[in-house]
Amino acid sequence: MSGLQTIINASNGLLIDRRKVVGIQYTRNEIPRVSQTPTKNPWKFTLDVPNSFRYSEGRALMEALDTLDRTTPQVVTFSNLAAFNWMFSYQGAMTSGQLATIAVTSWTGNTLTLNVSGITAASTAVIFQPNDLIQIGSSNQYPYPFTSTTQVLRGSGSTVVVTTSRPNILTGTLTGLGIIVGNNCQFRMFCPNMPTYKLTVGGYVGNGTTTTNNALLEFSDSFELYEWVGAA
Amino acid sequence: MENIPAVSGNKLLVINAEFIKLTIYNDVSNSANTSVYTFSSAYQEETIDGQVYTPLGGLLAVGVQQRDLRTTSADTSITLSGIDGNNIYAALGTKIKGSKIEITRGFYNNNYVLANTAHRFTGIVTSYNIGEDLQLIEDTDNFTVTVNASSFKSVLENRIAGRKTNPASWQVFNSTDSSMNNIYSISDQNFDFGKAPLKKASTNSAAAQESQITNESTQTSGY
Numbered sequence: 001m002s003g004l005q006t007i008i009n010a011s012n013g014l015l016i017d018r019r020k021v022v023g024i025q026y027t028r029n030e031i032p033r034v035s036q037t038p039t040k041n042p043w044k045f046t047l048d049v050p051n052s053f054r055y056s057e058g059r060a061l062m063e064a065l066d067t068l069d070r071t072t073p074q075v076v077t078f079s080n081l082a083a084f085n086w087m088f089s090y091q092g093a094m095t096s097g098q099l100a101t102i103a104v105t106s107w108t109g110n111t112l113t114l115n116v117s118g119i120t121a122a123s124t125a126v127i128f129q130p131n132d133l134i135q136i137g138s139s140n141q142y143p144y145p146f147t148s149t150t151q152v153l154r155g156s157g158s159t160v161v162v163t164t165s166r167p168n169i170l171t172g173t174l175t176g177l178g179i180i181v182g183n184n185c186q187f188r189m190f191c192p193n194m195p196t197y198k199l200t201v202g203g204y205v206g207n208g209t210t211t212t213n214n215a216l217l218e219f220s221d222s223f224e225l226y227e228w229v230g231a232a
Numbered sequence: 233m234e235n236i237p238a239v240s241g242n243k244l245l246v247i248n249a250e251f252i253k254l255t256i257y258n259d260v261s262n263s264a265n266t267s268v269y270t271f272s273s274a275y276q277e278e279t280i281d282g283q284v285y286t287p288l289g290g291l292l293a294v295g296v297q298q299r300d301l302r303t304t305s306a307d308t309s310i311t312l313s314g315i316d317g318n319n320i321y322a323a324l325g326t327k328i329k330g331s332k333i334e335i336t337r338g339f340y341n342n343n344y345v346l347a348n349t350a351h352r353f354t355g356i357v358t359s360y361n362i363g364e365d366l367q368l369i370e371d372t373d374n375f376t377v378t379v380n381a382s383s384f385k386s387v388l389e390n391r392i393a394g395r396k397t398n399p400a401s402w403q404v405f406n407s408t409d410s411s412m413n414n415i416y417s418i419s420d421q422n423f424d425f426g427k428a429p430l431k432k433a434s435t436n437s438a439a440a441q442e443s444q445i446t447n448e449s450t451q452t453s454g455y
Contacts, residue, residue, distance in 0.1 A: 035246040038340050040275045040287070109344035167275050167344035230288060 003064035004074045004189060007223050009081050013048030015222075018165065041166035042227035043145075043187055049223060054203040055215040062197060062217070073190040073228035075143050079183030090182030091129035092152075094119065102127075104136060104177045105159055107168040110149075114179070117158040127160060128152040128181075134162070135180040142170050144232045145185040169232045189225040196220045238339030238348045247340040249274040250294045251285045251349070252310055254357075254379070255332040256322070269322055271312065272338075280336055280349050290316040292376060294335065305386035308335070308353055314362060314375025323360045323377050331357045333381040355381040 021037040053061065068074060078084045090099075101118025112134075116127065128134070128148035135145040147165040154160070168174075199215035206212070239246055252271040259265040271289030272278065278285050290313035310333065312319040322328060335353040338346050361378045395401045399412040 031244075033244055035248060037273050038247055038249055038275045038344050039273070109341075111343050169275055171277075 002074070003061070003068050004191060004223070004225065005076045005080065006061050006064070007047055007049055008076055008078065008084075010049055010052060011047040011223075012050050013046075013222075014087075015046035017044035017046070038167060040169045040229040040232065042229045043189070043225075044227070045187075045189065045223075045225040047223040047225065049219055051200070051216050051218045053217040054205070055199055055217060056203075056205060056212070058217050065191075065194060065197075068191065068194065070190070070192050070194045073188050073231075075140060075186050075188050076225075077183070077186045085183055088133045088183055088185065091126075091132050092181070093126045094121070099181060100178065102179050104174045104179065107136075107164075107170075107174055110164045110167045112162040112164050112168075113159050114162060115158060116154065116160050119154060121154045123154055123156050125154040126151060127154055128162060133182055133185040134164070135185040136170060136174055137177045137180075139180065139184070139186065141177075142172070142232065143186040143188040144169060144227065144229065145180075145187065169229060171232065187225075188228045188231070190228050191223055192226050193221060193224045195223060236339065236348055236350050238341075245342075247342070247344070249278075249338050249340070250291065251278065251280060251336040251338055252289075252291060252294070253283060253285070253332075253334040253336070254322070254328075255334075256326045256328055257331065258327060267322075267326060269318075271310075274338065274346075275344070278338060278346050280338065280346075290319050305383050305389055307358075307380060307382050307386065308355065310335075310379045310381065312377040312379065314364075314377045319377045320362060320375065323362060323379070328357055328360055328379070333357055333379070353381070353383065355383040356387050358382045 018041065020041055021039050023035045025033050027033065078087050098119045098121070101116075103115045105113040105115045107113070119125075119127075129151055130147075130149060132148045133145045134148060136142045149163045149165055152160050152162050196219070198218045198220065200218050201215055203214040203216045204211045205214055238248070250273045254269040254271075256267045256269070257263060257265070258267060268283070269289065270283060270285040271291035272285040272287055273291055273294075274285065274287050276287055278287075291310070292313050293311040295309035295311075312322075314320050333353070333355050334351070337350050337352050339348045339350070341347045357379055359380045361380075363376050363378065365372070365374045365376070367373070395404075397412060397415055399409075399415070402409045402412045
């Protein structure tokens with residue numbers, strides 16, 4: 001068991017928070033005025049975990065969570081289980097071979113320009129649908145995915161422009177790097193509220209003849225995962 | 233008046249970040265010997281007037297800056313993350329008091345590209361405070377560094393300025409200025425004009441001068 005990934009795999013509720021930092025005021029004639037601070041806009045997940053772990057089976061998990069504590073990030077994915085494959089699945093029409101030919105031309109602000117000259121497809125072919133996850137580089141290179149906010153078609157040029165959900169927070173040289181999409185994307189998260197756990201008597205394991213004393217793990221709170229963007 | 237297109241025309245959405253530049257003067261006799269720290273609330277490094285502002289500088293909060301039509305001498309404060317050891321070092325290990333603080337507001341367009349900047353505050357650090365918030369029950373321990381700054385106007389108001397009434401002070405700007413050459417003759421004396429000095433001079437040169445004055449005074453009274 002590997003800590004936060006196990007928690008994701010066992011969760012039965014997921015709250016996604018991608019809200020930006022804003023200030024809102026309403027004038028006396030009810031006109032809203034909004035200001036925004038352009039932060040790194042991290043992903044925030046709140047995971048509900050049922051009391052389904054037996055103590056005897058969860059000791060490695062407890063140790064992993066205690067080791068991570070509230071200080072250590074871990075790279076996680078939502079595609080480990082078939083039960084989650086639908087959640088961030090790629091919605092475009094490109095094959096994995098076509099996607100592998102895409103390379104980053106530039107990424108300034110929230111405007112990502114991709115070189116798609118290697119894709120031979122109709123101009124109306126969909127490369128990205130809104131909410132498609134995109135990650136720059138290879139698997140573990142930049143585990144800070146973002147989404148496409150609009151539908152992106154192949155068009156006829158050698159490049160396409162993707163309006164991203166958050167601006168470019170990556171500090172490395174991105175030109176020429178490939179992309180990863182959908183379920184292949186990974187998130188580097190840490191858990192600033194790392195819940196504690198309570199052992200409740202139960203979860204006996206029997207072999208038909210005898211039963212072994214056991215307990216169920218009950219976590220004190222939901223797991224609030226926060227993206228570790230300081231290392232992006 | 234400074235023109236900021238990003239906020240002109242009653243914009244309903246303004247995207248902006250704060251950029252702080254802290255210039256610490258390491259040597260009072262050498263204004264070029266400085267250490268510069270930058271902080272910002274932006275999402276990426278930005279370069280303003282040739283200065284790179286890092287987004288990981290540990291900026292937590294910027295205090296209110298008073299906005300007036302006339303120049304005012306309002307103070308402000310800047311709160312920095314004390315978890316970043318560099319910030320505690322900047323407060324304890326450097327000559328931070330007297331450092332120059334400059335606050336700039338940067339305005340972004342809808343594509344999160346820095347479009348304009350506007351200078352907001354220039355001042356001098358007058359004090360700092362390092363605070364610790366230890367919550368043993370919640371197992372948290374947070375440090376913050378708060379830097380208080382006065383505006384230049386406030387500093388100028390409190391400045392003691394002027395020249396001393398001696399030749400050296402008057403000749404700082406003009407070495408041939410002789411206005412104070414005879415000042416020693418009346419040093420330490422209480423003058424009641426029209427009468428002889430009441431107290432004797434304390435130096436030989438002043439005594440000689442005094443003798444001359446006394447003689448002149450006697451001659452004058454003889455007429």
